[in-house]
Amino acid sequence: MAEGRLPHIVLFSGGTACRTTNLALLSKPVRLTRIVPAWDSGGSSKIIRDTLGVLAVGDIRQALMTMAHGEGRAGDVVKVCNARMTSGTEDDARTEFALYAEGCHPLLERMEPGLRGAILNYLRTFRAAIGADFDFRNGSIGNFILTGAHLAHNSDINTAIFVFRKLCDITGHVWPSTAADGVDLSAVLNDGTRVEGQHRVTALDDAASDIGIRDIALSGRNGAAVPANEAVLESLESADAIVFGPGSFFTSVLPHFLVEGIVPAIARNGHARRIFIGNMLQCRETRGLDVARMLEIATTLWRRQEGADARPFTHVLANHQPLPFEKTVGPFAYLGNGPLEEVGARLGMERVIGEFEDPWQRGQHDGRAVADMLNSLLPS
Template sequence: MKRIVMFGGGSGSRDITMALCRQRYEVTRVVPAWDSGGSSRALRAALGILAMGDIRQALMTMAHGEGRVSSVVRFFNARLSETSSQPDLLAEFDFYVSGAHPLLATMEPGIRGAILNYLRVFQSNIAGDFDFCRGSIGNFVLTGAYFAHGRDINTAIFVFRKLCAIDGHVWPSTADDTVELRAVLRDGQVVRGQERITDLNAEQAQAGIERVELLHAGDGRPAASRPAANPAVLEAIGTADLMLFGPGSFYTSTLPHLSVAGIAEAIRAAPPQVPKVFVGNILECPETIGGTVAEQVRALLQAGGPGSLTHVLLNRGWVPFERVAKGFRYLHEGVLPEGGPGLLADDFEDPWHRGRHDAPKVVELLGELITRSGPAPN
């Protein structure tokens, strides 16, 4: 099986992940440890841990792509209610922890016992005022496994994968619990926290992002040294047949991985025939309003260094008009660097879902790149 390493988080890479799994590629997703929104925000605030949400979401995507939609996956995909009533939320959570949920009765005893054990470990580590609103059961199980296995995130992910029977891999780029993302805008404003950067207001979005940095969470000090790379990520990079950057939130889910110590160096050290492909987004988002794909390519090359990118996969529509979908304009190409990565330009938009990639078409092209590049040395 050909090995593909994908850098990105959240839902932006979902369609391509599923298409790669269905074509029997061995996929490794490298996701952020600094997510600070949704269920991850409550967990990080209460427990001081790295973000679980992108890890769990990427694992669930793989489960669907691999056809592993079992009772376990359905259970892990469940969320608690959107209510402000703490007694109601506690009662709902207790329903899962007690083992009363009907899906648990369909599982093998060993799997059911492991899941309930991890939920109870999680329960023992939280305070009574924990915010359960819209909490992800999968996040709670993964967090429980994290504490049960001595705060070793790689072991926690391993057992979570085994419970779901997932073949692919998902690793945070760093196992550092303290990492927080900060964006410096072109007008000097500083925006702290992944969820605030992803949702810039109109004034901030117009100013645009100049750079992103990783900080120690809580005190705002720039890291004295860059957070260390997860060894599992470095191993995956070293054996990859192709590396993929994006699609997804560029400044929060893709670019910051190259600020983790060891990752850019490992990418540059990969055999020269291994394709390293940036998949440009089709639409703008609050992070990239007024920007271009070319600006993002330059940011990747600056962070990754020479040889960190070999190709740019660019959506190019058929009509020469300014277009808008879902409230955002189509991202402009800009002027790509001369002598830079090779350009793979075509209409890559899904014909049924505006603003999303035609994942099978993208995956077909990636397969051609791997075939042309030849096997990477073992």
């Protein structure tokens, strides 16, 4: 690491699961880059994708708002970008959007003219593109602004993110792992059933969840391969630690391995620690799995790109498990570690077992404890 340069941590994950870790890392003397999925197909992102055929921006906007929160940005621009439309009637939601798009919302009326003008330009670009029948209910204003910026800047998502960060005065970086639009995730269950769409995979019903996921795939438009975002490749080149998770294993963490160029770029950086963070709880995607099995699945996918002897991770962080029986929080059991010692040794990974559960939020990570450990593992 060059003298005087802050260490650079690149964090692969999705949305809420790594939020506390993201926030805690922002209190450390590090540079932080979040790499998020570009295949979100649910919620507000789904409606925008279906209407415009553009790259999903929901995970990008959410990660940017986490950065803003962690950096103490609480101005009017951030408040606007973090706002949601009413979930009431379509007419009420359309009226509420008009308050923003016409600059009549109190947050916009008191804003500095240059910021206000930029936001109004992006909202009006978005409104012109989506047509009269768009359903604004429960939509994110930040998603609308970021999509408008995407459209206004010749569908260049990296430029749109740069502008969005400047509007919100955000220092940390957030990039989608691919800049291609129309990317879709699918999964094949252990019985051969195919499940199409990220939002369906992450919300498997009980029967499908019990069957379990055998494989996943990413596809671009017309089945094309999914190329890596150049901004991501540059981030990986300068990383001192590359962290995977916590997050939805099959929909937010593992699919990044399928983006062309990501795995080779990580492998080329022989300096960086590559750290897998085990989830705290099982979920609909991982019911019946344990951390050791997840490492084996990730290694199999990694070796499709890098060869039979390649290892994806140098370290694995897993929570200490003192109980000899299965314990649950709500509908899901704690994620067991399984034969982690044997699998870690076979795959060339150092095990780091600790007390990583939030003492106030059962089943969630203590972001500070995770961030402290990540900081201690940085190369000297």
